[in-house]
Amino acid sequence: xxTTIDQDQLRQRVTDFLTEHDPSTLSTDEERLEWLRARYxxxxxxxxxxEGRGGLGLPREWHLxxxxxxxxxxxxxxxxxxxxxxxxxxxxxxxxxxxxxxxxRFLKPLWVGEEIWCQLxxxxxxxxxxxxxxxxxxxxxxxWVINGQKVWTSGAHNADWAILVARTDPDVPKHRGxxxxxxxxxxxxxxxxxxxQITGEAEFNEVFLTDVRIPDAHxxxxxxxxxxxxxxxxxxxxxxxxxxxxxxEGGMIxxxxxxxxxxxxxxxxxLHDRLMRLWVDSEVMRVTGQRLRQKLxxxxxxxxGSAMKLTYARVNQQLSGLDLEIQAEDGLRYGDWTMxxxxxxxxxxxxxxxxxxxxxxxxIEGGTSEILRNVVSERILGLPGEHRVDKDVPFKEIPR
Amino acid sequence: MNQPQSPKQPANLDLxxxxxxxxxxxxxxxxxxxxxDPHRVxxxxxxxxxxxxxxxxxxxxxxxxxxxxxxxxxxxxxxxTREAAVVLEEIGRxxxxxxxxxxxxxxxxxxxxxxxxxxxxALVGELAAGEKTAALLVPFSxxxxxxxxxxxxxxxxxxxxxxxxxxxxxxxxxxxxxxGLEIRAVAASSATVDPVVSxxxxxxxxxxxxxxxxxxxxxxxxxxxxxxxxxxxxxxxLLASEQLGVAQWCLTTTLAYLKERRQFGRVLGGFxxxxxxxxxxxxxxxxxxxxxxxxxxxxxxxxxxxxxxRVAASFCSExxxxxxxxxxxxxxxxxxxxxxxxxxxxKRAKSSHIALGTPGAHRAALADLVELPAS
Ligand SMILES: Cc1cc2nc3c(=O)[nH]c(=O)nc-3n(C[C@H](O)[C@H](O)[C@H](O)COP(=O)(O)OP(=O)(O)OC[C@H]3O[C@@H](n4cnc5c(N)ncnc54)[C@H](O)[C@@H]3O)c2cc1C
Numbered sequence: 001x002x003t004t005i006d007q008d009q010l011r012q013r014v015t016d017f018l019t020e021h022d023p024s025t026l027s028t029d030e031e032r033l034e035w036l037r038a039r040y041x042x043x044x045x046x047x048x049x050x051e052g053r054g055g056l057g058l059p060r061e062w063h064l065x066x067x068x069x070x071x072x073x074x075x076x077x078x079x080x081x082x083x084x085x086x087x088x089x090x091x092x093x094x095x096x097x098x099x100x101x102x103x104x105r106f107l108k109p110l111w112v113g114e115e116i117w118c119q120l121x122x123x124x125x126x127x128x129x130x131x132x133x134x135x136x137x138x139x140x141x142x143x144w145v146i147n148g149q150k151v152w153t154s155g156a157h158n159a160d161w162a163i164l165v166a167r168t169d170p171d172v173p174k175h176r177g178x179x180x181x182x183x184x185x186x187x188x189x190x191x192x193x194x195x196x197q198i199t200g201e202a203e204f205n206e207v208f209l210t211d212v213r214i215p216d217a218h219x220x221x222x223x224x225x226x227x228x229x230x231x232x233x234x235x236x237x238x239x240x241x242x243x244x245x246x247x248x249e250g251g252m253i254x255x256x257x258x259x260x261x262x263x264x265x266x267x268x269x270x271l272h273d274r275l276m277r278l279w280v281d282s283e284v285m286r287v288t289g290q291r292l293r294q295k296l297x298x299x300x301x302x303x304x305g306s307a308m309k310l311t312y313a314r315v316n317q318q319l320s321g322l323d324l325e326i327q328a329e330d331g332l333r334y335g336d337w338t339m340x341x342x343x344x345x346x347x348x349x350x351x352x353x354x355x356x357x358x359x360x361x362x363x364i365e366g367g368t369s370e371i372l373r374n375v376v377s378e379r380i381l382g383l384p385g386e387h388r389v390d391k392d393v394p395f396k397e398i399p400r
Numbered sequence: 401m402n403q404p405q406s407p408k409q410p411a412n413l414d415l416x417x418x419x420x421x422x423x424x425x426x427x428x429x430x431x432x433x434x435x436x437d438p439h440r441v442x443x444x445x446x447x448x449x450x451x452x453x454x455x456x457x458x459x460x461x462x463x464x465x466x467x468x469x470x471x472x473x474x475x476x477x478x479x480x481t482r483e484a485a486v487v488l489e490e491i492g493r494x495x496x497x498x499x500x501x502x503x504x505x506x507x508x509x510x511x512x513x514x515x516x517x518x519x520x521x522a523l524v525g526e527l528a529a530g531e532k533t534a535a536l537l538v539p540f541s542x543x544x545x546x547x548x549x550x551x552x553x554x555x556x557x558x559x560x561x562x563x564x565x566x567x568x569x570x571x572x573x574x575x576x577x578x579x580g581l582e583i584r585a586v587a588a589s590s591a592t593v594d595p596v597v598s599x600x601x602x603x604x605x606x607x608x609x610x611x612x613x614x615x616x617x618x619x620x621x622x623x624x625x626x627x628x629x630x631x632x633x634x635x636x637x638l639l640a641s642e643q644l645g646v647a648q649w650c651l652t653t654t655l656a657y658l659k660e661r662r663q664f665g666r667v668l669g670g671f672x673x674x675x676x677x678x679x680x681x682x683x684x685x686x687x688x689x690x691x692x693x694x695x696x697x698x699x700x701x702x703x704x705x706x707x708x709x710r711v712a713a714s715f716c717s718e719x720x721x722x723x724x725x726x727x728x729x730x731x732x733x734x735x736x737x738x739x740x741x742x743x744x745x746x747k748r749a750k751s752s753h754i755a756l757g758t759p760g761a762h763r764a765a766l767a768d769l770v771e772l773p774a775s
Contacts, residue, residue, distance in 0.1 A: 061412070064412070065412075247409055248409055248410060249770070257770075257772060260772050261771065261772070264773075264775075267773075267774065267775050269774065269775075272767065272772075272774045272775075273760075273763075275772060276763040276764075276766060276767050276772065277763065279763075279766065279770065279772065280710075280711050280714050280715050280763060280766070281715075283691075283707075283711045284687045284688075284690065284691045284711060284715050285687065287415065287690045287691055287693075287694040287711075288686060288687045288689075288690035288691070290412065290415060290690070290694075291415035291416070291689070291690040291693065291694075292690075294414065294415055294416050295416065304686075307679070307682060307683040307686055308683075310679070310680070310683050311683055311687065370676070372679070373675065373676040373679035373680065374672070374675065374676075374679075376679035376682055376683065377669075377675035377676065377678055377679045377682075378675070380682060381655055381675075381678055381679070381682060382655075382659070383655075383658070383659065383669040383670065383675050383678065384666075384667055384669060384670035385670075386672065387670075
């Protein structure tokens with residue numbers, strides 16, 4: 001990646017853009033969308049992306065300041081919470097493996113938030129073992145016909161598009177018979193049904209795919225290369241989940257610190273000791289993420305993000321549990337168990353009880369903590385792989 | 401983004417190593433690999449201190465590390481805490497018995513206080529040239545939050561468990577005067593320095609008694625408390641990098657062993673219970689790396705020093721200790737032997753866990769800094 005302009009020049013571009021496109025003049029949604037499109041065209045959407053693709057080919061780390069400057073200027077938001085999967089996972093994967101036509105077609109509407117994405121990876125029989133995905137894709141002329149069932153699909157009810165892993169060849173071992181597709185969620189064969197979860201709401205869904213037709217032009221990567229593309233997505237996911245840029249006392253620690261400051265009568269030495277340990281852990285996580293992003297400035301995330309995601313899940317779970325304890329009699333109450341299908345994922349939203357239950361998913365979604373420890377120990381530390389009985393067997397012969 | 405913003409949002413400091421820092425690391429590491437043989441570290445516990453006497457002149461003289469933090473106009477290298485931290489990572493990795501932390505960091509920081517006297521400037525030049533070595537005369541357990549009234553030395557009192565005193569030519573002695581502490585430079589030859597059988601003999605301690613306190617004032621009354629506190633804070637911030645080096649050695653060595661050792665007909669590192677422990681150790685060591693680096697960079701930039709130090713001191717102390725304890729456990733019986741080096745690291749980790757303020761003391765200070773009071 002060539003660094004074409006320096007950080008001062010980048011700041012200047014942001015300032016110039018804000019002068020030419022004054023956010024305070026926008027009133028309608030359409031105007032805000034136009035504004036976002038202009039920001040994309042100016043290369044200020046994600047500055048680490050290439051020129052012409054919403055970026056300027058600059059270090060990833062520089063983007064933070066750009067984002068802050070736009071937020072400070074009251075710029076319209078592309079609703080990142082609503083399109084986390086699109087921005088954090090689909091976009092880098094499309095950039096990494098897409099044809100020029102696919103990049104033209106998908107990146108801009110994704111970034112501006114016109115098209116929301118979800119992730120059709122997990123299945124009832126393929127969770128940790130994603131390579132065991134059984135959803136079939138059969139070639140029919142210029143199209144693929146998809147049949148199968150996906151599960152735990154977050155935000156499928158809001159999504160326009162999905163990244164999909166499906167089996168194109170059951171006669172070869174499982175890792176080799178997968179392909180990766182961009183699936184239109186508005187296709188009549190896509191049936192999305194809510195799955196209520198521990199919090200009471202249904203953030204995720206079951207998705208039934210019946211004779212869904214996907215043009216071959218919407219295949220990402222080669223036929224049979226789906227595992228490679230999916231791994232790329234997962235590495236991005238783990239960085240997106242665990243390595244996101246948060247300010248000091250951002251995220252879960254901010255919530256608990258607020259509780260602590262507001263409720264002096266509930267302080268005890270035990271709670272204080274745990275709070276301060278977790279404050280330290282959160283701050284260390286912040287600088288570890290910062291360093292990871294500096295390391296990745298020019299490259300793509302590898303397995304390193306897995307270590308961060310491990311810490312993130314543990315710290316979030318401990319903090320949200322601590323929050324309930326500090327709140328004592330209020331910690332015994334819960335905001336609302338009513339079943340809803342939320343507009344966006346918000347780990348920090350609602351009350352402490354919600355956060356406690358939602359955080360339980362942090363060590364499951366995007367690869368469980370056990371799987372991530374396998375990834376770290378095998379891919380980073382070079383320890384032997386797990387014993388695998390199914391590795392060299394044609395997929396169709398694996399007992400399921 | 402609708403978080404309640406904590407008042408102090410830190411700057412975005414560079415947490416990677418520069419090429420110069422990498423070069424510095426290579427030269428330190430090459431020297432230690434050559435001279436700091438684990439068997440000679442072991443000999444320190446059996447009363448043979450020869451290794452330290454050879455190493456320090458080489459590091460201080462040949463590599464000129466004694467004057468790393470000293471400005472060029474005073475005869476030093478004019479480097480920053482970032483470079484000193486790199487040196488300490490290597491010292492930790494070898495459990496090298498050298499007074500770099502005590503003399504080139506802590507004592508030097510005292511002497512570089514902005515109100516330090518001419519005598520201090522002359523002395524710091526001698527330290528930078530490797531001609532002399534100094535130590536601040538306080539117990540090694542004292543941290544930046546210790547009540548400094550306890551640091552005052554007077555004739556006839558003994559100061560216990562002082563690090564770097566055995567190697568020192570000059571002792572920096574805090575003396576109580578009206579306005580708090582002043583610091584005097586006292587020739588070590590005029591003191592009684594009794595070696596202590598130390599938990600960590602790669603950083604041997606001494607009990608020091610001065611019959612009377614005579615010597616040049618290096619930091620005058622009114623500035624002494626601040627100078628001592630600053631030195632202990634810098635020491636704690638950079639000790640974190642030494643602890644990182646200790647933790648990295650423990651991870652690397654344990655990993656190598658478990659890749660090789662076979663039981664039940666297979667390599668032990670293939671058992672998931674052990675893989676997962678090593679994955680957790682890796683995550684902790686990586687985090688310690690970021691946090692130690694952040695503290696070193698914060699001090700170099702003069703930004704966010706207090707919080708960065710407390711976070712690194714608390715986190716890296718515990719990570720190094722956990723890693724050393726795990727290293728012993730995961731080596732099995734051989735980890736308990738005198739022959740294997742793992743115990744050198746546990747001894748270093750446990751003693752530095754107590755040194756320059758315990759993790760708990762750092763967290764207590766942090767609680768005030770970030771306005772999360774205990775009660
Ligand atoms: C809140 C939430 C949102 C999600 N959103 C999405 C989404 O949008 N899209 C999507 O595709 N998926 C999504 N998922 C699914 C998620 O990726 C899977 O749940 C996860 O990969 C685990 O798969 P599983 O549920 O089948 O559990 P299993 O794989 O059946 O695991 C059960 C237990 O066994 C452990 N285990 C499994 N294999 C091993 C092993 N080799 N060694 C040691 N332990 C092992 C696991 O760690 C776990 O503890 C979401 C999950 C959650 C909780």
